[in-house]
Amino acid sequence: MSDRDLELPSRRAIYQRIADEPGVHFRALLGDLDYAQGTLQYHLRWLADENLIEVSDDGKYTRYYPAAEFDETDQAVMNALRREYSRRVLAHLLTDGPLSTTELSDRLDKANSTISWHLSKLADAGLVTKERNGRSVIYEVTEPDRVAMLYTVHRGSFTDRVVDRLLGLWDSY
Structure with missing residues (x-):
């Protein structure tokens, strides 16, 4: 340039x-x-x-x-991190995952359908994997180190204290 x-x-x-x-x-x-x-x-x-x-x-x-x-994967991660509830879902999965839709719904105080929608978008982007466990579907972050690194580097541009606290706990492990 x-x-x-x-x-x-x-x-x-x-x-x-x-x-x-x-x-x-x-x-x-x-x-x-x-x-x-x-x-x-x-x-x-x-x-x-x-x-x-x-x-x-x-x-x-x-x-x-x-x-x-x-790269394309970094853009997909950043696209998700720019959406408030996708960012919160990822934060919970990073700190406490793998988790089911119901567990995430309880933690985020949102309807199962809302959480399912965000998880579906994250799965479509290749950011989470899902595995059926009986009647539940369990989700896990595909590349946790990449997601955590991008969040950490760019967290000043996100305005979400809830996620900052969650990932602050995660960093302490």
């Missing part, structure tokens, strides 16, 4: 925001930066066309990453 690539202050600000909060989505950028929607879209498209950022679709949001810093 040359200085010329980011010579415009607006483009530099957008890129810096993406670098500071990898996995940030369009609406968050729009809300945090003082640019019109079309201006933001133009600069994001330009940054992507110049291979300065990568674009990831997590099924709900389009998310942005600095180019070549996150």
